[in-house]
Amino acid sequence: MDHRTDRQTDAMTDTIAALSTPPGEGGIGIIRLSGPEAAALALGLFRRADGSALARPTPFRQYYGHIRHPETGDVVDEVLLSVMRAPRSYTREAMAEISAHGGPLPLREILGLLCRAGARLARPGEFTERAFLHGRLDLTQAEAVLDTIRACTEAGLRAAQRALRGELAARIRGLRARLVALLAALEAAIDYADEDIAVLSSAEIAAEIAALRAATEELIASHRQGCLLRDGAAAVIIGRPNTGKSSLLNALLGEARAIVTAVPGTTRDVIEEQLDVGGVPLRLMDTAGIRPTDDEVERQGVARSETALADADVLLLVLDGSAPLTAEDRALLARARGRPAILIVNKADLPLAVALSELGAHVMISARTGAGLPALRQAIADLLLGGAVAAQSPLLASLRQRAAAEEAARALAQAEATLRAGGSEELLAVDLTAAADALGALTGDHARDEVIQELFSRFCVGK
């Protein structure tokens, strides 16, 4: 009898959700839930074809029906739902799977509704992590799990750093700073009850909370209009000079955007284009070949390429199939190792000279003839929506931001209720801390430390 499983199930009490397979072009996407509330959360949104709720689903059976918006009753998508009970599932927790086929927008909407109902978006690799912690995966897989967590986290960190430069992040930071300032005022009144400090009146507190809530609601509304999705996942094309990087960019875009010549080093800057891969916006960047150079203009280009490379979610490494691997190729292969990357062997229309057995998984294309491009698009979509990159794909990054904003809005509404009920500062602080931490979760900041910093910098307190 293994008691460990029970104890660890107790130890992880929240329910996580994530997209688990790629939708492809009009294909089916699966949202997976794992944790004690998995079935309840899915069933809360699910209605059978006749509009009735599904009470007691049989495990592993697929039920046909619709996901409906809990407030408006509108159909979000037509789905198949199945549930699994612990421990008979991948994670050994209770799980639910919702298969939807309406493309990325309904999928995002369903995930958003699940989060509102109490699910948390899974961290990179978290399903695998839970499966392992519950004893589902073999011990020999432990190292692979560790590597996955590390790789996903680094990618996530890059995505987060990039996201912090955006306009949305500035708005979230602004909201959070106001929350922290308000909390500092409340905390000063609590911890320095005897001091001669300007105490906010209930009316001032109520006005600030209302303003913060309005600003947060506005943020959520702008998200619904799709404004936040402009920042796509970053895919960077790398490769030694003249392997056909710019030709590939043009082929993917279907137009001649970058300068293409047969002279190495023609692309002297980072060229960026937006495109749609399987419904996911992608910022595709062509870089100057990364190589030592004396040319000042080219050197600057190389430096910018290095930055783009460090920031990228996905690397598209282009090799020339018509020439043997060079030392430069091998150096780039080493840099791509451990990161989400696709190896592309270009010039398939020419005689093959590269040893494919050395490369592992790769996609053969010809940027000139267009051969292999559909397979490449599918490979990119798989990477973005499927495995390692899923959590930092733009779709999920923006979902995270929206989930955070919605949680903050809920906490602010709760704060207003607390205020109406005559709750005092220490109770308001519970709600406002929840709001600040919801927004801080995007950047990993904790309100408590900052509030104390703010308290001492803004208020003259102490003996």
Added chain:
Amino acid sequence: MYNGRVNTWDVIVVGGGHAGCEAASAAARRGARTLLVALRRDRVAHLPCNCSIGGPAKAHLVREIAALGGLMPRIADAAMTHARLLNTSKGPAVRAIRAQVDKALYPALMRARLADEPNLAMLEGEAAAVLVEDGAAAGIAMADGRRFPARAVILATGTFLNARTFVGDVTEDAGRHGEPPARRLSASLAALGLRLGRLKTGTTPRLDAATIDYARCERQEPSPTPLAFQFAWQRPALPDRPLLPCHLTYTTAETHAIIRANLSRSALYGGLISGRGPRYCPSIEDKIVRFADRERHQVFLEREGWDSDLIYPLGISTSLPADAQDAFVRSIPGLERAVILRPGYAVEYDYLPPDQLTAGLETKAVRGLFCAGQLNGTSGYEEAAGQGLLAGINAVQYLHGDAPVVLGRDQAYLGVLVDDLVTRGLTEPYRMLTSRAEHRLLLRQDNADLRLADLGAALGLLPAGDYARFRAKRAAIDAELDRLASTPPGESGVDGAGLASAADWLRRPASTYARLRETDPVAATVPEEVAEQVETAVKYAGYICRQQRQVAQQRRLEAHPLPDDFPYQQVRGLSREAIDHLTQVRPRTVGQAARIPGVTPADISLLLVWLSAKKRAAVSRETR
């Protein structure tokens, strides 16, 4: 406690301040033959700063000390000259007693208490070195060459290590005004491989009570109802003399001009002091520089005792030269003719960065060597006393080979205090604040007994009679909560249409237990201290639940212990920075690891996976 060697003490405590007194008393009462070494016997339990005890978070600490059977609450109650309840307009979690005590009576009562302790002896002199054998504390050597063997040593040296005081540009090697510092102990600690840092703090000038014009000040009356730090079940003995009022005045534009004109002569601004000072205890120089737009600052005039001539003007701590102190004090209404009996001064001292301690307050470098109080970088009497109590408790745990007593962050402010110190280190003196406690609604001054009295009794520090009365109170609370939950509102005589029980009625914002007493015959007989707990438990339940959800993740991680010798270098994927921090702090649980600055959520995932893999490998080896 018989230890087989007549000349060996079980525990030696160095330092007779608030930490040292609690440590020595706790160790002795737990059966250890204890020696308290103090630089001056007549300064034991002295109150070198102001005469107040308590306030938000600090009163909470004192109540926790009461529940654990410590001394500070008992002595403070008996020496109380003034008391008020703060935050009365806010909820019970942040209400706090602030008291003033008689500065002569408090130490006298404490010294008498220590003298009555059969297992405790006191020695006057300067400890110069900690003796160590086989990596464990083995006693102390005195400055005069005498050596005292011991099985455990507690350092509670306050601000005395390599201390310098500053009055303007006049500096003096002194631990406090007119008292010599301890010069040699710092070197002994450094030789044991312990790091030392530098901190500073300040104090105000002391005024002659007879030279103050109280008519020009606001008068603050003490609370009309008696307040005590001890719980009712401890039957606190309060003084039979009437409580004193407190007076309040304010600095003026002229005060600020005088201070500005003399800034370059301040030790703090003249660059003489390198240690970091606390933001929460700013000097008046600090206040005027950093908050230049403020027109006035509060000055509380606290009388240092019923029979004392000294007034402590709270709010104007300073290290300006004496003539400048004279000038600015006399620009304050009510103090125009005030005579300074002793100038304010700043003190700079060595402290032991507390990330070198375990959660049991034992040094990681030397077994059986414990540290408590301002030496660990804290400020405040209450923070010191709490650490002293825990160090005294844990020195005896160590003697018995038992695991140290470590309080959780959801259990006590004392737990928050120690966890913050040993996990996060510090860059300025650490003062307890309610905002540091993420479980603030649970950690109330009114329920410290419910949180800690069982432990106090188990450790042998709470007298049996007190503990029996506490248990009766707890049983009454439980019974009344059960009764309210099963009584229909109508039976209690309240309008609870649509509600299932009187408890549901009480949960409403407008409901009070006092109102319930009017119509519910059982409630009318419930004692006040029970009624208070019942009302709070019912009214706070929803918020406590929300606060618990916020910290759910942290609590889950606390369930995963990390052994002391955990091989962080071997965990695949951990960043270099994380390995360094984890190796330095040596967290006890994954939860504590998560609170270390520089350790990321990914690092925590890696630790969990690695721990799980090791555990399974061990299980599969056993079952093979």
